[in-house]
Amino acid sequence: MTASETAGHSDMARVSGHVHSSSKAALKDAEVTCSGKKTRTLADGFFSLNGLPAGKAQLEVTLQGFKSASKTITLREGKETTAHFRLSPDTGEAKICGYVYDLESKKTVRGGGTVILVLPIANKYAHVDSKGFYEFAGLPNGSYKLAVSVHGYEENVATVTVSRKNETKKHDFFCRVQEVEEPPWG
Numbered sequence: 001m002t003a004s005e006t007a008g009h010s011d012m013a014r015v016s017g018h019v020h021s022s023s024k025a026a027l028k029d030a031e032v033t034c035s036g037k038k039t040r041t042l043a044d045g046f047f048s049l050n051g052l053p054a055g056k057a058q059l060e061v062t063l064q065g066f067k068s069a070s071k072t073i074t075l076r077e078g079k080e081t082t083a084h085f086r087l088s089p090d091t092g093e094a095k096i097c098g099y100v101y102d103l104e105s106k107k108t109v110r111g112g113g114t115v116i117l118v119l120p121i122a123n124k125y126a127h128v129d130s131k132g133f134y135e136f137a138g139l140p141n142g143s144y145k146l147a148v149s150v151h152g153y154e155e156n157v158a159t160v161t162v163s164r165k166n167e168t169k170k171h172d173f174f175c176r177v178q179e180v181e182e183p184p185w186g
Contacts, residue, residue, distance in 0.1 A: 013075035016048040017083040030063035065119045092140030094162035098172040099132045108132025113150030148173045
């Protein structure tokens with residue numbers, strides 16, 4: 001490394017830290033941004049951003065299901081700044097609901113199965129009721145991965161986005177009967 005390359009690295013700064021929930025659980029995959037650079041937290045909530053310009057900067061953290069947070073930090077040439085975050089759960093007024101259907105008959109799958117709302121920390125679960133209906137309420141805006149699991153049917157996955165505060169987004173699942181394959185030996 002040449003002297004000019006070394007000098008170029010010494011005037012850059014670094015920030016690192018941890019992101020946890022308000023209940024002290026490490027938050028994996030939170031997006032951390034500062035001075036146009038982005039990274040994601042590791043399983044233990046750790047993040048690190050290198051090559052940042054010295055001076056005042058805004059450090060922001062976002063993760064689905066949690067309220068975003070930001071801090072103004074001072075980055076110093078050749079130094080590491082440490083910043084930690086505790087994110088509070090986010091709630092909203094949006095709703096995702098719908099029915100689970102048999103793909104062939106187009107009739108609802110009645111009373112059995114679960115629709116899973118996949119979240120970074122703790123998934124939410126909705127039971128498929130006797131009419132084939134499921135519902136998730138109290139959601140903040142965002143895109144959500146849903147997976148339906150019904151005995152005797154193949155798993156079905158979808159991404160549903162709610163973009164308005166009080167929006168009710170309807171998403172129906174059409175599930176294919178799971179083929180049972182007999183082994184060749186009987």
